[in-house]
Amino acid sequence: MSYSFRGGIHPEPHKRETSCAAIETLPPPDEVVIPMSMHIGVPCEPIVKVGDYVRLGQKIGDSSAFVSAPIHASVSGAVKRIAMTLHPSGSQSMAVFIENDGKDELYDLEPQDDWESMSADALTGFVREAGIVGHGGAAFPTQVKIRSAIGKVDTLIINGAECEPYISSDHRCMLENTKEIVGGAKILLKMFPEASCLIAIESNKPDAIEAISKAIEKDSRMQVATLKTKYPQGSEKQLIKSVTGREVPPGALPVNAGCLVLNVETTAAIYRAIVQGRPVVRRVVTVAGSAVAQPKNLKVRVGTPLKYLIEAAGGFIEEPQKIIMGGPMMGLSQFSLDVPVIKGTNALLAFAANEDRRVEEPKCIRCGRCVQVCPMRLLPTYMYLYASKDNYEECDRLHVNDCMECGACTFECPGSLHLTQMFRVAKGKVMERRKK
């Protein structure tokens, strides 16, 4: 029996194109663009000047704010300029441009061989110094997550669900970085001596389930949980519900349900930071979509402009209509291929066809499919009606702000309504109203 929750959808997976091939390493480009905001929270301030020589892994941005994560150079070379540039989120962000000298001169953190004798607090400090953020896409600073959970959780969930279509970067990492993932989980268990650890993987990745199961055989505190394959199985709240049966109360955090959820690659990053002294300067990105010639998984330096990834994947076989950073359900469409890979970039998709079946006249036929698939048990059809009439009071009463914008309703809608898009606006309006 596999674990599941109520609601959700079954989109075409499109994972085969990339899930079978080993991760390839993309050589670093001549210049990297490293935005000072690659996480949820306060952006970093550059701590280097134009003309400075920086080494690979050297800290180049930091912030004194609690919710933030420092940023490191992903190549060695001279800082060419520090300027505003286009960010994957569509806004402008301060970024450090580093000219790659090709030497990859290292400036690593100190590996902590005796981590087993260290306190949770000290270990969390290393997680911060390595600039670790959630690798699943949302990029919340991991250190903050761990700190707020210490002493309050009994279940540690390592998220290997990877429910978004097309993406297989976590899948490949589970196969190729098994040791690092399990090692990271062990470090986490040291920080949470009361907790047990579940590594949750969707049933469509049997080889990953096997690899992880084999690696944790001897550990009584770790277990693999096989999840039913459906979207959004990897969403924090739904994952917690699936494997523990608990629901995170409205407005609360997973900690309130006694859980800490971390992505598999985030867990591996914790291992690399503490045992090997390596900060986050690389990540694995799935390059796929109907316009891409050779879909594949690439290990790239953070700050590599997207065009290099497309080049490495054989370029376009068809004129792309849409470029998406992240998955097709929650990813951000991109204006330009000059924007860089950031810490949360798990995929780069290029679509040649009209995959989202845009229509001129979206019309609700009240079929109720949105209500059946909503993993948050909302009433999208009614929220849409109220939102389209600017009635945000009623939207609030229907808890539109519980919407996590997973896009399941929009995917399923036969009338092609822009439900998620409408709720994104409504959520902002409701927050404005509440402030008054």
Place this chain on the structure above:
Amino acid sequence: MDKRFIMTSSPHVRSEDSTRSIMLDVLIAMLPALVLSVYTFGARAFMLTIVAVCSCVLFEYLYCRLIKRPQPVGDLSAAVTGVLLAYNLPVAVPIWIPVIGSFFAIVIVKQLYGGIGKNVFNPALAARVFLFLSWPVHMSNFTAPHSAMPLLSRVDAVVTATPMGIVKAGGAISGINLMDMLLGNTGGCIGETSALALIAGGVYLVARRVISPRIPLTYLASVAIVSVLSPGAGLDNLTWMGLQLLGGGLMLGAIFMATDYTTSPVTIGGQYVYGIGCGLLTIFIRYFGAYSEGVSFSILIMNALVWAIDMAFKPPRYGTKRFEKIENYFKAKSKKKDGESS
């Protein structure tokens, strides 16, 4: 920047289902009933269905053209309304009856409320009731199965009682055969007589996930439970129940009318309540009403309550339990009492 990419917010993929594909499935699901109807009532049944479909589509087209609304004819919903309207007519009605019915269904009940997804009442049912109250003679001119019918010309009154009519009039129950009712070999409207063909269509719709079985099953179950407990006309409990389930427009109503997206609840709890409400009202009208049949009226009454039902039975907010608010209220009250007594 030479090349422009499309910028939209997520999600960037959609399922292949569209309004059109759903309506096409509904049309396919209604085919078996049409085939059996032509077998039972002759080619005139087919002719009336075509007239109803064509006039529904035409009225939709003309109305939207007139008020310059984007053309919705391609979504096939008007065609579905046309078939359903025809299924609710006796085969002997004059040709102008489906034309007038189509006008009422499409223009008055559907488009004046804003078109697909906006109407409060089921267009085909509202039109049936309108026709029934306006031309009662034509609308209850039921013919016996396999009687010779002219294809186009006028049909003189050749009234045959329907099973429900016989029951209401307290007539000779002995003439009722449940097997005939299952196969549609009995008097009644074009599309409602064969329970078997309608059930086949319903199974197809459920298998294709066009409808959920919640409304039809609760509707039929509540009719079955009440009728088996209170038999009439001197019949044994099970025969009476069979008569109530297979007779009149119940199958057509439960499978194709009460499940109409626009006029039924979207919440799971609401769908159960709606199904039970339809079932109880149908039975009450059949038992105590002036008319022999109550399916149309009961569904229309429940149509009016859809919004209220959805709001009353919306699922509990994620992270809370259904009756949490009420529980907390009583907990707070009992705490207060404890405080007072101590």
